[in-house]
Amino acid sequence: MQGLIDVFVQGFGFSSGFGTFAAYFVLIHSLLGFITVYSMFAIWLERKVAAHIQLRLGPMETGGWHGWAQSPADALKLLMKEDIIPAGANRFLFMIAPAVVFCGVFAGFIVLPFAEGMSIIDLDIGLFYIIAIASIEVVGVIMAGWASNSKYSLFGAVREAAQVVSYELPSATALLPSVLIVGSLSMGDFNTYQAEHGWLVFANPFMPIAALIFFIASLAGCKRAPFDLPEAESELVSGFHTEYSGMRFSFFGLEEFVSMFLVSAISATVFFGGYTLPFDILSVGAAPDVTLFDWLSGSAGFAQVDLLGSLTHLGGPVVFIVKVFALIFVQMWLRWTLPRLRVDQVMVMGYKYLLPWALVCVVGTALIEGLGS
Amino acid sequence: MNDSEIHARLVANVEGVGELDTSAGDPCVGVSADAVVDALGFLRDDDECSMEMLHCVTAVDREKQVDVVYHVCSYARHHSLTLKVELPKPEGADEHWHPEVPTACGVYPAADWHEREQWDLLGVRFTGHPDMRRILLPEEWIGHPLRKDYVYPSEHGGIPLELDAVPLYEREGESVGQPAPTPREPGAPLNQPPSEPSKRPHAGGKAPAPEKGDS
């Protein structure tokens, strides 16, 4: 974020290179902190959602109010567990697989815009970058399945490879209509366009279909039910992470919730307006002309800072996270309602139904845009 | 059709079928070992009898003989029949004697698992069976437990099983506690026959009085 770099360089007087480094250091670590806290919350939320759908209560004891401390307690327990690596496993691959999986997904977060100017870096090719870098996760899962030296893990890994790689096609294709309309791959541009022209999901008749296709394809990409064969509990014991325990196992759990956030965030940004409210009420999320960072870096006095604008600027992340959580809640809801599809049915759905319809959306949107202009 | 009518048809069409025994409990038809497969085949294929299902195959270890009992039933005709093959025990028959009956797998595939179970528990060998091996007990088990002369093993996987094998209270010169089990070699039999046979519990549920005196 340019504002923070200015604070470090001009406000604190660091050199340009070091200031940039310090800014990114702070931002990435705070994002990492946010992600971990979010994951713990999301695990608790999943347990509560599951419980209430199943006529139960979920965590109630740990920490008092509805078991809010259950996730930190679980995290602490997993940290303290014995680190077991199966005797026949390929040690190196076994150890780095969870890291590869997590990093692949986490790397997509740096272009997510929480508000105007509030992404770690606003790449010109932001959307393309996210789709590309999230594919690294597949490599990690295959490493995990192979290195475990267990047939069940291998099954999970091979299913995962087939499923996730196949569903990247309809998933990316379903995002293309939005790109056509906005004319840019930058995530920030999606938000500014939708602030002016309304949510993209209502832009033309093909967009709701594209949004739905992206939602379904992203469920498959996250290995969530009904596409959770790679970790199908009732068939493969635990799929590709059967042999993992302790902290390594928790990495896979974290990765699942983090990728849920990522795909919901993409969905929210590309289709549902990102950090803006409908009809751009109050210009939520839009950056004011003079921000607090300008004051901190010394280029403006305190009286010139647009405080009201800063407040609505901070409303951006709130709106964004609310939208993301709404989509996450729908994902959780579906998991506990629907049975699981078989692997060949998953392939059929991806290639024979989702991909053709995504292409139809692309062509339809292209025609509408071309004829409209 | 009732039992005597089916029996009459069976006798008329298959050799080696004996009498219909109604003296004790359920009526059953005695059949010789050589004729049982033909009898079952006839019962299955005949229109009047039409016994589509082999319900159960049981072997019974009696004092002087081993019986193999077949229960067949018909869904189309709502009747059933019991066949019994009696295999007399020769003089000096011990745990190594295995009575033989031809397998019914060719007639009813259901016989497969039932016959394996009777081999496993009673040692009745069904000749011609495609897969005559134990089904409930581990492959390495010695002996056929449901036989009347079955001797309980003295140890299992290194753990002693005889009643007085482990002193439960201190006696002179001995200490309390279990001896450490010796690990079992892979492939070695799971159960060792004891050097001297231990007492069988009595029928009616009364356990034998524990032996007093030296172990």
Add this chain to the structure above:
Amino acid sequence: MEALEMYTVNARADVYTEELRLNLGPQHPSTHGVLRVELGMDGEIITAARCDIGYLHRCAEKIGENVSYLQFTPYTDRMDYLASMNNNLAWSLTVEKLMDLEVPERAQWLRMICVELNRIASHLIAFGTYGIDIGANTPFFYAFREREAIMGLLERPSGARMLYNYIQPGGVRRDIDENWVADVLAFCDEFEKRWAEYNTLLSGNAIFIKRTANIGILTKEMALAYGCTGPVLRGSGVRWDLRRDVPYLAPYDDVEFDIPVGEGTHGTLGDCWDRYWVRMREMMESIRIIRQGCAQLPDGEVMTKKQKGMYKTPMKPPVGAAYVRCENPRGELAFYAVSDGEASPIRLRTRAPSFCNLAVLDQLLPGCLLADGVAVIGSLDIVLGEVDR
């Protein structure tokens, strides 16, 4: 048949492949107990299957030769532990046939009501666990809500929630309390509403149908040849139910109920969905029977006089043998007891329905995908307690 045609093994000479030997069980979330199935697989397709049972063998038949006839009743509970009342009934009928005991009428009607309640409880587990096998984790909890109600109802006369030891040779152990019938009828009303919910949640779900229709097709000839009984046989279209065709309990003649059979509604006749749907409809038929049973329950004794001394001095039946078949939730359970005049039988054979139904698995699995294999095992609804005894 679409499933089988898609999965013929593609043998290309220039690609080196090996057969994968996968071990399903004995510890596995979906084998319904300690069952081991050795699978030979080509990728996801099962090419060969071999069942390995005996992990739950508890020597019940040997024990039966050493205890008295009455003392064996709790052991029958533990064979098919989900249908304890049914097992107790089959054993009691066998002993009554051997000893020529008369059972009072009230006891017979109580037996019928308890047995049908237990049938519903057993089918609820089949329904819930089948959902879990297919991936839907929620119907299980809903099924157990109803099962709690049934276990509470059956706890009142018998004293136990699951292994009842209630139906004994000569009658039933204890009479019911005065509000029991009213509570049973209230349960029936609740259950009918809930049954509709289950259908919405699972039976009509498109994914569930895709996963179970045309899978594990068991033809009528194969079912009869392999000795399959119960919903497995009825799912293949054979309208056979011992309660109607060879009535072993007199009250069944006085109540009206239908026998649901598979009709190939969503796929081929005899597939997994048909077996599942037979169980679902059987639950509703059991509700009908229970209602009629409660309405016609006569007064009287619940245990024959002859049995009252049986606790102290075991009765000795005459020399002979008895073979009695009963319709259990899983199929036909039969006990074969051979007596030589002593207090224990000299041979006690249990013909367990799950044992015979499972034998057909080695034929059904090849050609399926691994996920289908799990669906097939679930549709046979086995309980390892009675497979291994």
